Amino acid sequence: MKGGKRTPVQAVNLWVRRQPPKMKAFLAVVTGMAAILFLRMVVKDHDNLFVAAEAVHAIGIAVLIYKLTKEKTCAGLSLKTQELTAIFLAVRLYCSFVMEYDIHTLLDTATLATTLWVIYMIRFRLKSTYMEEKDNFAIYYVVVPCAVLSLVVHPTTVHNIVNRISWAFCVYLEAVSVLPQLRVMQNTKIVEPFTAHYVFALGVARFLSCAHWVLQVFDTHGRLLTALGYGLWPSMVLFSEVVQTFILADFCYYYVKSLVGGQLVLRLPSGVV
Structure with a gap:
């Protein structure tokens, strides 16, 4: 007071x-x-952090689905972020099937399916509420650099070169896929609750994933880095995880501040995100 x-x-x-x-x-x-x-x-088993990251991401998607189905509006959501998410998930699924099929392949399949559903809702069912003029981030600003970087820095494993480049591309694209969503929030300055919950869930998921990789490096005394390959690639994997976390850090700070203050609607000051 x-x-x-x-x-x-x-x-x-x-x-x-x-x-x-x-x-x-x-x-x-x-x-x-x-x-x-x-x-x-x-946390005793640091592999659980990766599972926790995927669980938090799933919660974020559930919040998004609730917003679209119950409130019948996609205002404040970035279609371009959802499209970038679908792209890197599709590429990652391809890599999983041809390189290392595991439980995460099934989880990515479910996430891709729900992401495609969200894209369908924004593009067709709720098109009248889509804030297209606010969603003005040119996605080629991230797709092209990620593609070029993947040609230069990619895994040095025994897999086919196309698969290795594809793997690198999805890692880099995932790191920056949230940028269009942040641009929408930057343009509107006011973020309604469900969108804020969704983006905050992404931030928490990214941090848990980053913590998983960092702690795994410590647990294996650096052997994890050589398992990923040689050259710049292992460092770029960790760097991508850190970038994802810090891209959302500023927003998460204001989200928590708003939550503590009892505000239902998040108001972002100029210069944030």
């Missing part, structure tokens, strides 16, 4: 807001490292 005594959360939030961008970035890194250290202490 104005003029009243601030709570510890409010005091910390005010202090963080007053910090310069470099300090905020440093604090974000320190917070992320502390969170990963905490997970390392409390």
Whole structure:
């Protein structure tokens, strides 16, 4: 309350807001490292973090499905992010079938099916509520660089070169697939609850996946990196995971701040995402 005594959360939030961008970035890194250290202490089997990441992603999709079916609107959602998601999932499924078929192949199949359904709903059933003028991120800005990078840096395993390049492409594209959604939120500045829940779930899922890879490297004393291949590829895998996490970190901060403040609608200040 104005003029009243601030709570510890409010005091910390005010202090963080007053910090310069470099300090905020440093604090974000320190917070992320502390969170990963905490997970390392409390989670015995770090493979469970990857399962948890997929479970949180599934929750996010469930929220999205609820929004589309119950509220009959796709306002605030980016069709382009859903299309990029479908692309990298389709490529990853192809790689899974020809390279390493496992349980994650089934999970990706389910995720792709629901993503295609979301695309169908936005394009046809709920087209009148689609904010096309706000969804103005040119997807070739990410598809082309990812394709070029995959030609240069890809796995050095024994698999067919086309499969290795495809694998690299889906890793890079996944890292930046959320950018059109962030652009929509940047353009609108106001994010309704279900969209905010969905994007926050993506952020949490990305962090858990990143923590899984980082901790696996520590658990295997670096052997995981050589299992992925040689050269720049292992580092690029980890870098892609970190990029995905930090792309959504700023939004997640304002989401939690809004949640703590009891606000149902998330209002983003200028310059966020």
